[in-house]
């Protein structure tokens with residue numbers, strides 16, 4: 110490191126790590142606005158200067174996009190904000206979105222060396238968000254304008270982060286890109302899953318508008334495949350959804366990307382789970398997001414109810430915090446492992462606790478009880494942690510005689526998601542034993558020539574940052590494929 114950069118950086122001893130100010134828990138629980146304020150420019154610079162500029166940056170290896178974090182922190186600390194943004198945008202299609210919703214404690218910030226030395230990680234996500242929000246404000250986010258227009262077109266099924274990231278990369282190379290989605294708005298789970306208090310929908314819309322202005326076509330309200338899987342509540346309005354077959358799409362486009370995500374909810378299997386008032390997490394969140402977007406929806410809200418949410422991941426945390434904002438009487442989260450083993454972001458769990466959610470860790474539902482069809486309580490049992498299983502996670506087993514009741518008139522199941530039956534989309538496509546689409550590990554091509562897949566439908570329910578990474582990688586492989594196709598066509 111040069112003398113100049115060592116003077117700018119390594120300030121982690123004299124400057125404490127500081128997140129942007131959070132709105133007071135009581136106040137923020139009254140609305141669906143984002144909870145963090147923006148860093149002021151000088152604060153972002155100051156926080157960036159805490160980076161120790163490691164020779165081997167573990168933060169970069171822990172980021173699924175391998176973002177060049179130390180270099181953009183250095184540029185930011187120097188006040189060279191446009192350059193810092195440009196560098197961060199080279200590897201990330203939506204840095205301001207990742208900065209908001211990546212579980213940084215498990216990724217970049219969790220690997221930060223100064224975190225390990227007890228000084229508190231560099232607040233990488235908050236700085237990444239600030240740099241890109243600032244770039245939008247200053248007009249530094251350039252429109253997409255390909256150097257050459259190319260004739261061949263790509264059909265992308267799914268307008269979630271994987272599809273959007275791939276569309277951007279392919280369009281930048283000049284290919285004609287058309288994204289199909291069964292919902293009436295693009296964005297996938299960024300739009301209809303993740304609540305506004307984590308990710309304001311204007312931030313998502315801004316990205317979609319940029320793609321549209323750059324020539325990407327969106328065909329919304331259109332399901333690809335023979336029919337919506339009737340076993341899955343896709344939250345799609347049947348009145349606006351039309352169907353196009355996969356074969357029709359293949360005939361229309363030179364290559365296809367399947368980026369359809371995973372939408373089949375893992376169901377609770379205890380006596381009483383079919384009672385009215387036991388609902389699935391995603392329709393609940395989708396309806397809440399639709400209300401926020403101004404749509405007229407019929408939905409059961411949590412207002413005045415004793416709500417029990419079952420699960421410990423991001424979806425469960427979004428449900429408990431949505432229920433708080435809908436003025437539930439009480440909100441309890443039942444999770445069968447302990448806090449340390451929760452799969453969701455530790456930061457979001459803390460936010461939920463501050464907002465008044467009660468956590469019952471090491472507790473699993475045993476049965477749901479009702480009187481005349483109205484839920485009254487969830488009977489749960491205490492669990493004990495055992496030895497780690499093959500995946501390394503500690504197993505759990507019930508403690509005999511430890512049953513207890515939690516008052517409830519609404520139960521939300523947030524136990525995770527698995528893929529829909531992808532053979533309904535295409536009967537030839539090879540699937541893994543988990544039902545996800547099998548692809549080449551780096552090129553993301555399926556067993557069908559010209560058909561690629563990326564995001565949750567390949568990896569299983571995962572993270573936005575991984576969907577972006579795979580969308581970008583698949584796009585690069587598709588670019589090569591399309592170049593070959595163009596050359597073959599020219600030779601004929």
Ligand SMILES: Cc1cc2nc3c(=O)[nH]c(=O)nc-3n(C[C@H](O)[C@H](O)[C@H](O)COP(=O)(O)OP(=O)(O)OC[C@H]3O[C@@H](n4cnc5c(N)ncnc54)[C@H](O)[C@@H]3O)c2cc1C
Nearest residue numbers: 267269270271291297298333369370564565571572573576
């Ligand atoms: C409630 C919730 C909260 C989450 N919170 C976070 C978080 O805080 N941080 C984080 O990193 N990750 C979070 N995740 C995970 C993250 O949202 C996903 O990993 C990511 O969105 C996957 O991107 P994708 O593009 O693969 O799929 P999706 O975002 O699911 O998009 C797939 C799109 O395909 C469309 N589609 C599906 N089938 C068809 C078809 N046959 N025809 C046409 N269109 C179709 C769908 O309508 C959808 O728009 C959360 C997930 C949920 C459910």
Ligand code: SF4
Nearest residue numbers: 172207211216217234
């Ligand atoms: S994309 Fe996510 S993991 Fe990577 S640097 Fe940004 S916040 Fe960290």
